[in-house]
Amino acid sequence: GEGRMAEPEEIVCFIEAEIKKKLPLVNQKILVTAGPTYEAIDPVRFIGNHSSGKMGFAIADQLASMGADVILIAGPTAQTTKHKSVKRVDVTAASEMLNACLLYYKDVKACVMCAAVADYTPASVSPQKIKKKDGGLNIELKKTADILKTLGEKKQKGQVLIGFALETENEEYNAAEKLKSKNLDFIVLNSLNDKGAGFKTDTNKITIIDHKLHKTAFGLKSKDEVAADICNKIAELIHEEI
Ligand code: CTP
Numbered sequence: 001g002e003g004r005m006a007e008p009e010e011i012v013c014f015i016e017a018e019i020k021k022k023l024p025l026v027n028q029k030i031l032v033t034a035g036p037t038y039e040a041i042d043p044v045r046f047i048g049n050h051s052s053g054k055m056g057f058a059i060a061d062q063l064a065s066m067g068a069d070v071i072l073i074a075g076p077t078a079q080t081t082k083h084k085s086v087k088r089v090d091v092t093a094a095s096e097m098l099n100a101c102l103l104y105y106k107d108v109k110a111c112v113m114c115a116a117v118a119d120y121t122p123a124s125v126s127p128q129k130i131k132k133k134d135g136g137l138n139i140e141l142k143k144t145a146d147i148l149k150t151l152g153e154k155k156q157k158g159q160v161l162i163g164f165a166l167e168t169e170n171e172e173y174n175a176a177e178k179l180k181s182k183n184l185d186f187i188v189l190n191s192l193n194d195k196g197a198g199f200k201t202d203t204n205k206i207t208i209i210d211h212k213l214h215k216t217a218f219g220l221k222s223k224d225e226v227a228a229d230i231c232n233k234i235a236e237l238i239h240e241e242i
Helices: 008-021 054-065 094-105 147-154 171-181 223-241
Strands: 029-034 069-074 087-090 110-113 120-122 141-143 160-167 186-191 206-210 215-217
Touching: 029 054, 029 094, 054 069, 054 110, 054 223, 069 094, 094 110, 094 147, 110 147, 110 223, 147 160, 160 171, 160 223, 171 186, 171 206, 186 223, 206 223
Parallel strands: 029 069, 029 110, 069 087, 110 160, 160 186
Antiparallel strands: 120 141, 186 206, 206 215
């Protein structure tokens, strides 16, 4: 009858739906990339990098907690998302990451390109394990597509595109050049010269440079707190567009 308590699951679903309605990024689809890419040399070996994926996963979780529908394209990583609503797509090589990004990009409001994408890949992949011989070994490399630049060229009015720059010298100049050449709304700069920033750490220190070249420098924070700073900026930009 009317006085009967609803099932606890029903109550939780109702409360979740009510809370979600009030979140700042509700109904916004956002694409995030994270982690390294692995470029195969032969069936046993690859060229990779030190990216752990921590920053990208923290951003994906933060966006989901702000109500966004998140698609996370992840290179090889041991990370897992906390939010069960995040749709995860696993890829290995830069070319697969490009294809996955192109598949989802046209339908999203924003894209955060956090992955450490390989700039070069072996020109051909040996079908068999390369055997050791006397002397050295040369592997011919060819350039991969710049995924972020490709997305920047395809950016629609109202879409928000965010990139990262990991630099070791002339940090702000290099980041500003990437911002302009890749048609970004803002770029997140990390310098490997800052203690506690960069690969595998649980902390990061960033500077956000926007399209007017305004710079905002943040202190050393946990990657979850850094993700919150980046996602608040994304929410601000999305609401300016609406
Ligand atoms: N990026 C990309 N595709 C690539 C290389 C980089 O989408 N093939 C993206 C990264 O995800 C990041 C931004 O471009 O958001 C900058 O990456 P970074 O490695 O700092 O710079 P590059 O453009 O590769 O230039 P360089 O390596 O010469 O510094």
